[in-house]
Amino acid sequence: MNQRPFLRIFVTPAALCAVGFVAALLAVMQYSLRAYVPGSLEAGGFTLANFTALMKPLYGRVFLDTVWICFLTAFFTLIVGYPLAYALVHARNAALKSVILVITVTPLFLGEVVRTYSWIVVLGNNGFVNAMLLKAGLIDAPVQLMFTHFGVVTALVHVTLPVMVIMLAAALTHIDRDYVRAAASLGAGPIRAFLTVTLPLSTPGIIAGVTTAFAWTFSAFATPQLIGGGQVNMIANLVYQLGFASFNFPFAASLSVAGLALTFAILALLRAAARPLERLGPH
Amino acid sequence: MRLPAEGSAPGAAAATSQDVAVALDGVTRRFGETAALDDVSLSVRRGELMTLLGPSGCGKTTLLNLVAGFLAPDRGEIAIDGERVTDRPAYRREIGIMFQSYALFPHMSVAANVGYGLRMRRRPKAEIARRVEEALALVKLAGLEDRRPRQLSGGQQQRVALARALVIRPKVLLLDEPFSALDRNLRGAMQVELKQIQQQLGVSTIFVTHDQSEALSLSDRIAVMAAGRIRQLGTPDEIYRRPSDRFVASFVGDVNVLPARLEWIDGATAVVALGETRVEVPARPLAGTTIGAPVDLFVRPEELRVAEEGEAAVHGTVAAQIYQGGHVDLHVDVQEAASGRVLLRVSGHEAMARWPAGTRIGIALVADRAIAFSRA
Amino acid sequence: MPRLLAVLGGITVIAILGFIMLPAVVVTLAAFNGRAILSFPPETWSWRWFAKALAYEDFGSGFRNGLIVTAWASTIALVVGAAFALALERYEFRFKRTLEIVLLSPLVVPHFTVGLGFLILAAQLGVARGYAVVVACHVVLVLPFVLRSVYVSLRNLDPRLELAAASLGAPPHRVLTTVTLPLLLPGLVSGWLFAAILSFNEFTASLFVTAQRTQTLPVALYNYVREYADPSMAAVSVLYIVLTAVLLTFATVFLGLGKVLNVEAPR
Numbered sequence: 001m002n003q004r005p006f007l008r009i010f011v012t013p014a015a016l017c018a019v020g021f022v023a024a025l026l027a028v029m030q031y032s033l034r035a036y037v038p039g040s041l042e043a044g045g046f047t048l049a050n051f052t053a054l055m056k057p058l059y060g061r062v063f064l065d066t067v068w069i070c071f072l073t074a075f076f077t078l079i080v081g082y083p084l085a086y087a088l089v090h091a092r093n094a095a096l097k098s099v100i101l102v103i104t105v106t107p108l109f110l111g112e113v114v115r116t117y118s119w120i121v122v123l124g125n126n127g128f129v130n131a132m133l134l135k136a137g138l139i140d141a142p143v144q145l146m147f148t149h150f151g152v153v154t155a156l157v158h159v160t161l162p163v164m165v166i167m168l169a170a171a172l173t174h175i176d177r178d179y180v181r182a183a184a185s186l187g188a189g190p191i192r193a194f195l196t197v198t199l200p201l202s203t204p205g206i207i208a209g210v211t212t213a214f215a216w217t218f219s220a221f222a223t224p225q226l227i228g229g230g231q232v233n234m235i236a237n238l239v240y241q242l243g244f245a246s247f248n249f250p251f252a253a254s255l256s257v258a259g260l261a262l263t264f265a266i267l268a269l270l271r272a273a274a275r276p277l278e279r280l281g282p283h
Numbered sequence: 284m285r286l287p288a289e290g291s292a293p294g295a296a297a298a299t300s301q302d303v304a305v306a307l308d309g310v311t312r313r314f315g316e317t318a319a320l321d322d323v324s325l326s327v328r329r330g331e332l333m334t335l336l337g338p339s340g341c342g343k344t345t346l347l348n349l350v351a352g353f354l355a356p357d358r359g360e361i362a363i364d365g366e367r368v369t370d371r372p373a374y375r376r377e378i379g380i381m382f383q384s385y386a387l388f389p390h391m392s393v394a395a396n397v398g399y400g401l402r403m404r405r406r407p408k409a410e411i412a413r414r415v416e417e418a419l420a421l422v423k424l425a426g427l428e429d430r431r432p433r434q435l436s437g438g439q440q441q442r443v444a445l446a447r448a449l450v451i452r453p454k455v456l457l458l459d460e461p462f463s464a465l466d467r468n469l470r471g472a473m474q475v476e477l478k479q480i481q482q483q484l485g486v487s488t489i490f491v492t493h494d495q496s497e498a499l500s501l502s503d504r505i506a507v508m509a510a511g512r513i514r515q516l517g518t519p520d521e522i523y524r525r526p527s528d529r530f531v532a533s534f535v536g537d538v539n540v541l542p543a544r545l546e547w548i549d550g551a552t553a554v555v556a557l558g559e560t561r562v563e564v565p566a567r568p569l570a571g572t573t574i575g576a577p578v579d580l581f582v583r584p585e586e587l588r589v590a591e592e593g594e595a596a597v598h599g600t601v602a603a604q605i606y607q608g609g610h611v612d613l614h615v616d617v618q619e620a621a622s623g624r625v626l627l628r629v630s631g632h633e634a635m636a637r638w639p640a641g642t643r644i645g646i647a648l649v650a651d652r653a654i655a656f657s658r659a
Numbered sequence: 660m661p662r663l664l665a666v667l668g669g670i671t672v673i674a675i676l677g678f679i680m681l682p683a684v685v686v687t688l689a690a691f692n693g694r695a696i697l698s699f700p701p702e703t704w705s706w707r708w709f710a711k712a713l714a715y716e717d718f719g720s721g722f723r724n725g726l727i728v729t730a731w732a733s734t735i736a737l738v739v740g741a742a743f744a745l746a747l748e749r750y751e752f753r754f755k756r757t758l759e760i761v762l763l764s765p766l767v768v769p770h771f772t773v774g775l776g777f778l779i780l781a782a783q784l785g786v787a788r789g790y791a792v793v794v795a796c797h798v799v800l801v802l803p804f805v806l807r808s809v810y811v812s813l814r815n816l817d818p819r820l821e822l823a824a825a826s827l828g829a830p831p832h833r834v835l836t837t838v839t840l841p842l843l844l845p846g847l848v849s850g851w852l853f854a855a856i857l858s859f860n861e862f863t864a865s866l867f868v869t870a871q872r873t874q875t876l877p878v879a880l881y882n883y884v885r886e887y888a889d890p891s892m893a894a895v896s897v898l899y900i901v902l903t904a905v906l907l908t909f910a911t912v913f914l915g916l917g918k919v920l921n922v923e924a925p926r
Contacts (some may be wrong), residue, residue, distance in 0.1 A: 006742075006831070007750055011758070014743035014802075018761045021799045025768070031779050077329040080675055087672040096686065098911050102904060104678050106683075109903045111860025112881045114896045117680030120884075121689050121697065121893060128685040132700035159681065178386035182352055185380040185398030186451060190661055193374070196399075200390045212766075219769025221863040226884065236771040236863065243775065244869070256772040263767060278675030372661065 032254035050254035059238070059255070063262060066218060066234045069149065073156040074213040077164045078177040078206065080157065085168035085205075090181035112222035119155040119227060120146065155223045160216055164209040171205020172198070207274040211267060218263050235259045303365070304329045304487030305350055305455050310359030312345055319345040321511040322359070327455070328503075331532070332481055332488045336498040339509035343491045344506075347457050350489060352376045361558040364454050375401075379448030379486075380457040383464070385440045393419070393427035393443050400451035415527070418450035419443075421480060438469050449484065456481070456488040462480040462497065474501055495535045500521060507531045523583075525565065529656045532581045539587070540621035541597065543580040543655060545572050555580060555655050558619070563651040572657040581620065582653040584612070587627040587646050589638065595645025598624060601638050611635060615644065683900050690893035697890070698820020710896035718895060720872075721879030725859050728875055733795035733805075733854035739798070740805030740854075741847055745839075749808075750812045763803045773800060774867030777780060781868070788870040796868050798860060801854040808853055852910055856903070 032051070035044030084104060091097045107115055122128045123145040145151045175198060183193040189231040221236035228237065235255065243252035303328040310318045320342045327333045327474075335343035348354040348359060352373030353557045367375050379400075387396050394415050401411045419425050422442035428431045432440055439463060448456060462470045478501055481488050492498055498505050507514045507522060507530075515527040526532035533540075543555040543562070553566040555578055562580065572578060590596075599617035604626065611634040616627045625646060629638075638644055685699075693703025712718055746752070747759060777796040781788060819829060819844065824834045840847070864876040869878055884892055 006835070007752060010742040010746035010750075011752065014746075014762060017739055017799060017802060018758055020795055021765065021773075023762060023794075024773060024780045026776075027783060028772060029778040030775040041327060080678070083668065083671050084675050087668065093627050098908070100672075100676065102907050102911055103679055106900070106904050106907055107679060108861060109856045109907065110896075111877050112862045112898055113877045113884070114860075114899045115682065115881070117884055117892050118686040118896055122682055122685050124697065128681075128688075128699050131697075136701075147914070148566075154336075158679065158682065159712050176384065176386065178384050180350075180380045181373070181389070182380070182382060182386040182400070184353070185351060185378055185457075185823065186447070187374050187403035188399075189372075190664055192403065195390060199682060208878040215767040219863065220773060221771055221866070222668075222881065236769060239775065240866070248774075249779065252775060256769070259769060261771055262802060263769070269681055274880040 013054050020031070027260070028253045031250050032257045034253075036248045036250045038248075042203050044250075049256075050165045050251050053251065054254060054258055059258075062233050062235060062238055065232070066259075067262070067266065069156065069224075069234060070214050070217040071233075072149075072153050073160055073217045074210050074258055076153065076157045077160045078210060081161055081168055081209065082166035082206075082261045084161075085165045088165065088169045089172040090142060092234075100218050104165050107158060111149050112159070112220075113226075115159055116155060118221045119151070119158065119223075123151045123154070123227065124194055146227060149230045149232055151227045152224050152232045155227050156220055159220070159223060160213045163216060165211050167209035167212060168202065168205045171202045173203045209275075209279065211270050212272065215263060215267060218259070218266075288512055301327050301344075303327070304331075304363065306360075306362040306491065306607065307346070307350070308360045308362075308364075309421060310346075310349060310356045311359065311616060312342075312349060312354060312356050315561075318511050320349070320356075323513055325506060325513065325516070326358075327487055327489060329487050330485045331503040332478070332490060332501060333607055334490045334492060334498040334502040334505045335508055336492060336505050336535070337494060338493060341508040342511040343493075343508050344459060347491050350455065351378055351380055351457055357452060377451070379451060379453035379455075381441075381444045381448050381459065383460045385432075385444040387443055387447075388638065389432055392432075393424070393430050393432070393435070394430065394434070396443055396445045397450055399447065409656075413611055414450050415446075418446040421449070422446045430442045437464060441465070445480070449480070449486065453486065456486045458488065458490045460492055463492075463494070470497075477501070485488075499535070503599065506535060523654065526581070526654065527568070529579070529581070530658070532654060537584050537626055539582045539584065539625045539627075541577050541580045541582065541617075541620060541625075542545045542621065543657070545569060545574055545576050545578050547659075548576060553655070555597045562596075562648060562649070562653055562655075564653055564655040568654060568656050570634040576657065578655045578657050580653050580655045582648060584626045584628045584654050586649045587625070589613075589627070590628065590645045590647030590648050592645060594600070596647050597625070598643065598645050601640050601642045603639070603640055604635055606635065613644075615646065617646070662893060683896075686893050686896045686900070689890050690897045691889055692893075695889045708837040708890045709898070711889075712891040712898075714895040715883075715891065717879045717883065718876065719873070721874050721876035724790075724869075724873055728793050728797055728873075729855050729858040730792060731790070731794045732801060732858045733851055735794070736798045736801045736805045736854050736858075737851045740802050740850065741809045741843070744806050744809040744813055748810065761821060766802050766803050770800065770863035771859070771867065774864030777864070778867045788868070788873065790873055793865065793868050793873055793875070796864050797858045800861060800864060801858050807851040808850030809843065809846050812843050812850075816842055819864050843853065852906070856906065 030038070033048065035047045035049060037044045088097060088100045088104070088148050091100065120127070124130070125142040125144070125146070127145075129145060130139075133139045133143065179201065180193050183197045188196060199220050218237055220234055221240065224232055224234040225237050225240070228234070239252045239255045239259070240254065242248045291378065292486055303326045305325075307323055307325045310320055311318060323342070325346075335346060337343050345354065349356055350363075352368070352371060352375075356369065359369075360367060363376060363378070388399065391399070396419055397415045401414060406414075415423070415428070420429065422445055424439060424442050424446065427435070427439070430552075432443065435443065440534060442486045445463075462473055465473060474497060488529045490498075490501060502519055504516065504518055505522050506516045509530055515522060515531045517525075522531060522535055526535065529567060532538055541557055544556045546554045546556050546561065546571065548566050551566050553564050553569050554561050555564055556562075557580055564580070597617050599615040599620075601613055603614040603617045604613070605612040610628045610630045611632075613627050613629055613634070616623060616625065616626045660703055688699060688701060689697055690708055691704045691706070692698065692701035693705035693707070694701070743758075743762070747755065750842065773796060777792055778788075781792045785794060816839070821834050821838055824838045825831075829837065859875075860877055861875070863882065865875050865878050874882075880892060880895060
């Protein structure tokens with residue numbers, strides 16, 4: 001009997017997609033090594049000029065800023081997301097579970113533009129927060145929330161929250177309830193049982209969530225573009241400006257390549273830092 | 284209607300509160316419409332191993348969870364060592380529990396697992412180390428302190444779970460079908476070890492199982508449960524030889540049911556007629572039955588023997604012989620039997636040759652150890 | 660003490676859920692505002708922004724383009740992804756791990772890089788910036804989610820069912836069509852739904868690969884926001900939110916979204 005009757009049929013289409021994806025990435029890499037011909041969409045001959053141009057401190061600052069924003073976002077998303085994931089998994093009522101799940105996941109499916117626009121309405125000088133604060137008499141003049149790191153991070157946390165909650169909940173749901181009961185029978189109150197048993201056992205979920213949050217945020221575009229408004233720039237914004245404002249696609253490509261390299265470097269770092277923590281997990 | 288629980292010795296009901304490790308009084312617990320436990324009262328004596336035995340759904344695990352504090356009763360009171368604990372959460376009851384799944388913390392070493400309860404009680408480090416070592420020695424796992432649970436075999440994990448529950452010197456030890464995942468040989472060995480440890484430490488224990496042979500071999504007393512109630516409470520011997528109703532008689536051990544007729548009652552003894560044979564049975568289960576009424580005679584397989592023509596109470600044809608090593612099980616088609624079949628145990632290997640399938644044999648009762656229950 | 664914890668926990672969760680819903684609530688208020696200038700609460704209430712949004716030509720064409728792209732991309736991704744997931748779960752073959760990693764990597768590669776890549780690739784191959792490029796880009800981006808969804812479903816499928824079918828005389832392709840695929844149906848449907856929603860809402864890569872005439876709805880919305888400040892955008896957002904919430908409730912209740920996302924232990 002043929003052990004793999006449909007192998008070719010199943011794998012070939014996927015292989016084609018993989019090839020297409022890799023070709024796209026190679027196109028970027030190849031372009032990053034080409035010269036910029038001003039006023040034209042064509043690229044010139046091979047050169048390393050794009051990468052040397054990257055060395056300017058301006059770009060270094062954008063990279064650092066991006067990493068910093070990603071870190072803040074991942075951190076706060078974890079803090080806010082964990083209680084929600086916990087509630088989602090431990091809710092007794094099935095209807096309540098569904099409600100929490102739908103509310104949490106809906107923003108994920110709204111698309112960046114709608115979400116970000118909604119935050120503009122909340123954060124703007126005429127927006128909700130300022131209107132409420134003014135009405136309550138807590139401030140005299142609108143507080144500048146747009147175009148700030150605070151605004152961008154808040155919106156990014158909102159964007160990343162669904163993903164974090166899903167990954168945390170997936171880890172939490174697979175922790176056997178008997179562990180907590182055993183801890184209780186041995187004298188651990190609810191808080192100590194959580195800290196000594198549930199939390200360590202959810203470590204793989206935390207790591208997965210933080211890593212994913214970081215990778216997602218790194219490529220954020222609409223949020224920093226619309227809320228940052230040019231004052232808060234992440235890598236994606238810079239790539240877009242260079243590509244579509246100046247049509248300097250080769251340089252945009254080199255930025256992308258550098259960004260990609262940075263992403264992988266940081267992810268590798270996170271993996272390495274997480275390895276000792278992985279031993280806490282259940283396996 | 285609830286049958287009175289039988290005590291094993293006179294004065295059992297008068298046991299003082301100091302002798303009672305766990306007391307449940309009128310405990311009821313519902314899940315939705317069903318009562319998993321219905322007005323149950325039970326006392327576990329200090330140092331005894333009490334088994335809760337019954338089919339799935341009888342409420343034995345619910346009872347265990349109530350004593351542990353994982354569930355709260357809808358009605359009734361629970362006391363441990365004379366103190367009322369009904370409102371107390373699990374982590375403030377001095378219990379040790381061994382789960383069916385062992386529930387060893389996978390992210391901690393064996394030593395950390397066993398020492399967990401002591402850490403929660405904030406014992407000094409040196410004391411914890413010492414007591415962990417003692418506990419592991421008690422379950423014969425010395426030297427495995429630094430291993431992780433996933434590196435241990437099933438039997439070893441179980442011993443760690445036991446050590447973890449015992450090291451805190453609990454007032455009561457709770458075991459939830461702990462041996463069901465083990466193969467038969469290992470199970471037998473673990474049962475013996477558990478009994479020895481339990482007696483050595485004198486810890487009051489509640490053991491839950493659906494395996495009646497396990498219950499018979501381990502327990503000081505058994506509470507046979509069905510549908511949320513205790514049907515009978517007594518020593519293994521009482522449960523086996525003097526079951527108080529049909530359910531207990533059928534559930535515990537193999538039993539043959541033969542229809543008979545009540546002839547007369549005289550004090551503590553009654554006589555029933557099985558065909559031409561007269562059999563003496565205890566009168567108590569037949570209280571209130573009219574003379575001449577049909578009753579069911581319950582006989583254990585070992586209380587039957589193959590008989591000559593004149594002595595036989597019933598006759599039948601051998602349907603199958605099952606060799607069991609020490610004895611042979613003869614399954615005999617008997618028309619009168621309630622299930623159509625009678626099981627008897629015959630020792631000796633000549634049974635295989637003497638009564639092969641198809642042989643017509645007579646069956647007689649060995650001694651007057653049968654019990655009869657009325658049909659109603 | 661447990662009571663106190665439960666109350667505190669409940670308050671925390673409600674606060675967090677409030678945070679999540681805040682933008683949606685605020686934007687709904689803004690959408691019904693009778694005036695063009697934002698104010699809270701609105702001084703007058705009106706449906707005019709909804710009317711304006713629904714009439715706006717670019718939104719309309721964006722919506723249509725989005726449907727075309729999404730229909731193609733999610734269906735292609737479903738077929739490719741389901742087939743590959745089957746191969747992944749059942750067979751061993753060369754480059755299996757490599758292929759899996761490559762196909763899952765769009766999860767960590769920034770969308771702007773993928774978008775830029777397809778843009779450059781199309782230019783270099785001389786392919787026009789039409790629907791094909793956009794669909795190809797979307798397929799690649801959405802494939803990891805389909806793969807995951809189908810894979811989870813596959814894991815929950817008892818392989819003995821297929822063995823039973825084979826023992827009863829079904830050749831491999833009949834087993835596939837009469838046992839495997841029907842049992843995988845919930846996973847396939849939710850995978851498709853997942854892919855469709857993500858593709859329809861995909862923005863960053865689409866910004867790079869779409870042209871004026873193939874512009875998807877998110878790109879059209881973005882262009883609008885950059886130029887105009889009136890609440891038409893808010894009206895569109897409200898429509899979006901309502902539609903998405905309804906679809907997701909449907910998916911949770913009927914398709915077991917919780918299990919697909921792996922946040923519920925399979926029963």
